[in-house]
Amino acid sequence: MPGRADLPVPSSLGVWWLVGGVAAVVGAVVLSLAVGPIRLSPLQVLRELLWFDNELTNTEQAVLWQLRLPRATLALLVGASLAMAGAGYQGVFRNPLADPYFLGAAAGAGLGVTLVIVAGGATTSLALPVAAFTGALAAVALTYALGAAGGQRMSTTSLVLAGVAVASFLTAVQTYLLQRQQDNLRQVYSWILGRLSTAGWREVVIVLPYAVVTMAILLAHRRVLDILAVGDDEAATLGVHPRRTRFVVVAVASLGTAAAVSVSGLIGFVGIVVPHTVRLLAGGSHRVVLPLSLLFGGAFLTLADLAAKMVSAPAELPIGVVTAFFGAPFFVLVLRTTGRAIP
Amino acid sequence: MIEARGATVDLGGRRVLDGIELAVSRGEWLTVLGPNGAGKSTLLRYLAGLVRGGGELWVQGQPGAALRHREWARLVALVPQTPVIPASVTVVEYTLFGRAPYIPLFGVEGRRDLAAVHDALARLDLLEMSQRVVSTLSGGERQRVLLARAIAQGTPIMLLDEPTTALDIGHQQQVLELVDRLRGQHALTVVSTMHDLTLAGQYADRLLLLDRGRMVAHGKAADVLTEANIARYYGARVRIVRDDGEPVVVPYRVRNREPTH
Numbered sequence: 001m002p003g004r005a006d007l008p009v010p011s012s013l014g015v016w017w018l019v020g021g022v023a024a025v026v027g028a029v030v031l032s033l034a035v036g037p038i039r040l041s042p043l044q045v046l047r048e049l050l051w052f053d054n055e056l057t058n059t060e061q062a063v064l065w066q067l068r069l070p071r072a073t074l075a076l077l078v079g080a081s082l083a084m085a086g087a088g089y090q091g092v093f094r095n096p097l098a099d100p101y102f103l104g105a106a107a108g109a110g111l112g113v114t115l116v117i118v119a120g121g122a123t124t125s126l127a128l129p130v131a132a133f134t135g136a137l138a139a140v141a142l143t144y145a146l147g148a149a150g151g152q153r154m155s156t157t158s159l160v161l162a163g164v165a166v167a168s169f170l171t172a173v174q175t176y177l178l179q180r181q182q183d184n185l186r187q188v189y190s191w192i193l194g195r196l197s198t199a200g201w202r203e204v205v206i207v208l209p210y211a212v213v214t215m216a217i218l219l220a221h222r223r224v225l226d227i228l229a230v231g232d233d234e235a236a237t238l239g240v241h242p243r244r245t246r247f248v249v250v251a252v253a254s255l256g257t258a259a260a261v262s263v264s265g266l267i268g269f270v271g272i273v274v275p276h277t278v279r280l281l282a283g284g285s286h287r288v289v290l291p292l293s294l295l296f297g298g299a300f301l302t303l304a305d306l307a308a309k310m311v312s313a314p315a316e317l318p319i320g321v322v323t324a325f326f327g328a329p330f331f332v333l334v335l336r337t338t339g340r341a342i343p
Numbered sequence: 344m345i346e347a348r349g350a351t352v353d354l355g356g357r358r359v360l361d362g363i364e365l366a367v368s369r370g371e372w373l374t375v376l377g378p379n380g381a382g383k384s385t386l387l388r389y390l391a392g393l394v395r396g397g398g399e400l401w402v403q404g405q406p407g408a409a410l411r412h413r414e415w416a417r418l419v420a421l422v423p424q425t426p427v428i429p430a431s432v433t434v435v436e437y438t439l440f441g442r443a444p445y446i447p448l449f450g451v452e453g454r455r456d457l458a459a460v461h462d463a464l465a466r467l468d469l470l471e472m473s474q475r476v477v478s479t480l481s482g483g484e485r486q487r488v489l490l491a492r493a494i495a496q497g498t499p500i501m502l503l504d505e506p507t508t509a510l511d512i513g514h515q516q517q518v519l520e521l522v523d524r525l526r527g528q529h530a531l532t533v534v535s536t537m538h539d540l541t542l543a544g545q546y547a548d549r550l551l552l553l554d555r556g557r558m559v560a561h562g563k564a565a566d567v568l569t570e571a572n573i574a575r576y577y578g579a580r581v582r583i584v585r586d587d588g589e590p591v592v593v594p595y596r597v598r599n600r601e602p603t604h
Contacts, residue, residue, distance in 0.1 A: 007454070007457040008435040008457065008460055008461055010433070010439050011433065221449075226436070226440075227443050229429035229432070230429060233388075233393055234421070234426065236392075236393055236412065237391050237415075237416060237419070238440055238443040239412050239416030239417070239443050239444030240412070240443055284429075284431040285431075
């Protein structure tokens with residue numbers, strides 16, 4: 001056997017990328033804790049977080065711990081879940097356009113929320129997240145059931161087509177309901193565009209278990225997702241179960257997406273731009289894409305939320321507007337400067 | 344060794360393979376011939392466990408029906424005709440895919456896997472280009488990488504689907520020599536499909552001729568590669584000439600002697 005040093009090495013997550021990702025997360029969180037109507041210095045924030053130095057006034061402490069920290073945490077969890085779910089979907093479908101809402105999760109969540117609002121149930125704060133969550137999961141389950149009925153050989157394409165059909169159908173139902181109840185349009189659209197403004201620790205607790213499960217299971221699939229890129233047949237001769245793998249990845253990615261959607265509304269762009277940017281800059285292996293999507297997805301959404309809060313303060317922009325407004329030009333820049341083909 | 348008794352496969356209501364009988368022993372090379380659509384690739388897919396059908400299949404003495412995915416992948420490696428090469432995958436990474444049947448589902452490769460990859464790359468003279476991106480390699484180099492993946496898979500049986508199709512004549516010989524050498528070193532059981540009849544006869548121990556899913560000839564090259572067989576099943580006009588006793592298939596053309604206008 002050759003010595004360890006002589007062995008060939010597959011690409012892996014570079015230390016500097018990891019350090020950069022963690023730094024981005026820490027930087028984004030500290031910044032979003034410091035900036036606001038009550039301005040704190042990043043140093044004050046760090047000292048308060050790490051040593052519990054009682055330098056801050058009671059009001060400042062309350063703002064930090066009860067308003068800003070849960071909101072930043074939630075942005076981190078939602079961004080990380082969406083970016084990883086997007087990377088997972090792109091991997092199992094070998095489709096660069098796949099995003100967390102690929103199989104109808106957005107349409108399902110939208111219909112769920114519309115139903116609750118139209119039924120007048122929006123007064124309780126828990127009803128919307130539950131409706132969004134249920135709607136998203138039900139839509140994906142329906143897509144899967146329809147797509148899987150299309151037979152074995154065509155499973156990827158038939159799933160994608162089933163997703164298109166389910167999404168159009170659910171959107172049609174939602175539009176019909178909204179046409180009949182025009183008073184609620186604004187409420188529904190403000191939800192659809194996404195917001196984290198009402199976030200508290202309760203929302204964090206709702207999302208946390210799903211986000212952790214999604215991240216852990218997707219990360220565990222990083223090696224298998226790379227193998228899946230050679231196609232179902234070849235993957236099968238290498239001992240991988242393509243259909244089982246696809247099912248598990250779709251299931252956990254959808255769970256994470258539904259949980260994110262339930263507290264944040266529909267935030268577009270994160271699930272597609274973050275994984276692709278990572279792919280272009282750091283490499284195409286899922287060993288790199290998944291962990292870095294987690295970190296940079298979280299950091300990106302935390303900063304986007306900060307911008308949503310600050311740009312036209314005291315009014316807040318929908319966060320989906322911010323992610324697209326900054327995400328799109330940045331992505332085009334990356335695409336043009338690297339000149340690399342997207343795998 | 345690999346053995347099929349009465350292998351029968353239906354695809355889309357059509358019988359693609361019908362009652363195939365074959366037994367390839369350890370260290371033996373069988374090449375499957377036949378015109379387009381005869382069922383050659385389906386036979387390889389059947390042997391690789393990718394399509395199930397009727398009949399009995401024995402892989403290294405174990406019944407195919409009882410083998411799980413990963414077990415099958417530790418016994419049989421398939422080198423596909425038109426592999427999907429993911430963009431930006433390096434030679435090392437691609438070869439490492441061959442270790443998938445040995446790595447726990449949620450685990451990562453260990454020292455043994457990397458050593459197996461190193462060994463496969465060394466055997467195929469690929470160590471120098473181990474960090475190159477596979478999709479940028481030439482056809483011949485790429486075929487070597489495919490073989491490296493199969494060698495890293497460490498299986499006693501190797502299936503090769505048209506291993507020489509995309510290669511020029513020099514690289515065809517190189518790849519086939521390489522397979523032959525690996526077969527010697529690892530006592531590999533090799534089953535391949537091929538279009539070039541002369542090369543098939545030169546490298547395989549035995550040939551099996553398929554036509555519309557049925558076996559129509561089976562045996563030594565001299566017995567299978569006859570003018571009559573090739574005329575009947577390929578609809579081709581050829582002469583068989585002997586070179587050192589081995590059949591060489593030479594196509595000829597009947598010129599139209601009528602004057603042209």
